[in-house]
Amino acid sequence: MKQYDNILIVGSGGREHSIGWKLSNDTKKKVFFAPGNGGTEKNVEIDSDDIMKLFEFAKKNNSFTIVGPEKPLSLGIVDIFEEGQLPIFGPNRNASRLESSKVFAKLFMRNMGIQTASFSIFSDPNSAIKHVHSSSKNVVVKVDGLAAGKGVFVCDNGNEATEAIYKIFVNNEFTNSGNKIVIEERIYGDEASFIALCDGRSIIPLASSQDHKNILDGDKGPNTGGMGSYSPTPLVTENLSNKIMDKIMQPTIKGLNDLGIKFKGFLYAGLMIERGSNEPYVLEFNVRMGDPECQSILPRMDSNLLQYLEAAMDEKLESMPPIKWKDKHSVSIVMASKGYPGKYQSGKVIHGLEFNPDDCTCVFHSGTKKNSRGEILTNGGRVLSVTSLGDTLEGAKNRSYSVVSQIHWGENEEYYRNDIALKGIKYAI
Ligand SMILES: Nc1ncnc2c1ncn2[C@@H]1O[C@H](COP(=O)(O)OP(=O)(O)O)[C@@H](O)[C@H]1O
Ligand SMILES: [Mg+2]
The missing domain is CATH 3.40.50.20 (Rossmann fold)
Structure with a gap:
């Protein structure tokens, strides 16, 4: 390079x-x-x-x-x-279509035999509604284009699906992103994020992780950009990880190559591990690191990331050893402005960032800005995330929450989930 x-x-x-x-x-x-x-x-x-x-x-x-x-x-x-x-x-424009068009990604997976929820594609409301009414299973309605995490409707019944179709096609709430939609079967299980570094041919997996997408404890309430994550997740066993590499990541890179597309960058498979069968289904691809997964994965990395990025650029990942990971658990908790993902206020001075940082805790900022006096102000929905490492998942979680409890920006102005990583602790039992 x-x-x-x-x-x-x-x-x-x-x-x-x-x-x-x-x-x-x-x-x-x-x-x-x-x-x-x-x-x-x-x-x-x-x-x-x-x-x-x-x-x-x-x-x-x-x-x-x-x-x-x-x-x-x-x-x-x-x-x-x-x-x-x-x-x-990063991936080029063509390779990025795996994320920027859900229609492209679904058709690609169907062609490559990559396990994903069964689906149909629609570009008008009438046939979409007809399809929903003829379906005996619950569905998920997704707009084709980028929608900042707001273009997916996980439906409990046909009425909810019809409402989603109206929002997209009749109210035109997603403009061009909603010109086409995917309606897919709803799969029940647990989600995991599987991210790998790719150089167009070779693939090196990163540590597994799990995001917490909903705003409320117990995975209730609307979806957000992500309210916390932990790594590794006991859901992705070594066996499952090998299967994901063989049945999902390798065929994806190969299938793109067959289309003349070289994928260089972070390839992220958002997976649902189906309850009962334990089979990984791809819900979506992202063409970059996840946020907040990145904040729990990177603090565990014991190799030089820059050398790996350079090797990926030079198409030399094949000659790189596997990435070394600290034998620790990490938990990253997102602190958000009260009201997020709806309306919230900004511009509040954040206190409590002066704690004694040790090499086990990091505070990563998101929606913050510094004013001329050097104070840090809130400047967005998701404000920051606190990541701690620990010998156990429980230990990492407790350490992160103790730092979170010291950070404030006004009376009851900050919001965070209280159950980040609890799922992981539960799976491990
Ligand atoms: N087929 C499905 N079955 C069950 N839940 C789904 C399905 N597809 C998506 N979801 C849920 O909706 C969320 C968002 O969907 P996703 O395809 O990842 O879109 P995006 O991240 O672009 O909003 C997923 O994280 C998952 O919780
Ligand atoms: Mg997603």
Whole structure:
């Protein structure tokens, strides 16, 4: 790979903060964030979708660019940087369709024989509603395009499905993202996130993890960007992990190659491990690290991440040893502004960030910003996440919650789930 002087991380969430934190431990090179947040140090005032400005910055500063979120990937940031011979880590626009079009991903899985919920595709309300009424099973309705986690309706009955179809096709709530929909069978089980590093041919799996998507304890209430995660998850045994590699990850990379698409980057399979059969079904692919999975995975990584990213760029993952993981459990708890994922207030001063950090706890910022007095203010729905390591999952959880309980931004203004990682503790029994 071409020599470079600096690193540029595109994005502003906890995922990007944790990637930057890890890379700063791996190298003495400067790590810039565009646009970053109140917890990241060298911020550049460029929006993560402003590809031309990012290009100019990366070129001027001779940077290796690492892309966190899906939007710039789906807009083709990698294609543009590669054309200009700037080193960049992430899948190109075509490869990003695995995430940016659920229709593409489902058809791809069907063609490749990758296990996924059975489905049909619709582009008008009448045939979609007819389909729902003729189906004896509960369904999930998904808009085709990117919808920031809001385009999926998990339905308990036909009426809910019909309502979702109305929202998408009649009220046009998702504009172009909702031009087509996927209606798939609802699968019951436990979810796990399986993320791997790919260089177009070879694949190295990362540690397993589990996200907590709903806003309320017990997985109740609406979906969010993710309220917490832990790693590893006892759900993904070594056996299951091998099966996921053989039946999902390898065929995906190979199938893309057959279509002339080289996938370089983090490939994330969102899985449902079906209750009873214990079979992994792919609910969706993401083409980047998960947030908040990243915040629990990276603190456990004992290898040099930067060397792996460089090897992936150079298509040399095959010659790299497996990644080393600390023999520890990690638990990451997201603290959110009260009201999220609905309306919430911003601009509150955050207290309690001055605790004594040791090498077992990290605070990764998401929706925060620093003011001119150096105070950290809330600046979004998900504000920050606290990750701790422990010898047991329970120990890691307790340590994270004790730090969380010290962080405040006003009387009852912060919200977090109280049951992060409890599922993992339960599975392990
Ligand atoms: N077929 C399905 N059966 C049961 N639950 C599902 C199914 N598909 C999606 N879900 C639930 O909906 C959530 C969001 O769906 P997903 O396809 O991951 O879309 P996105 O992350 O783009 O919103 C999943 O994490 C899962 O909880
Ligand atoms: Mg998802």
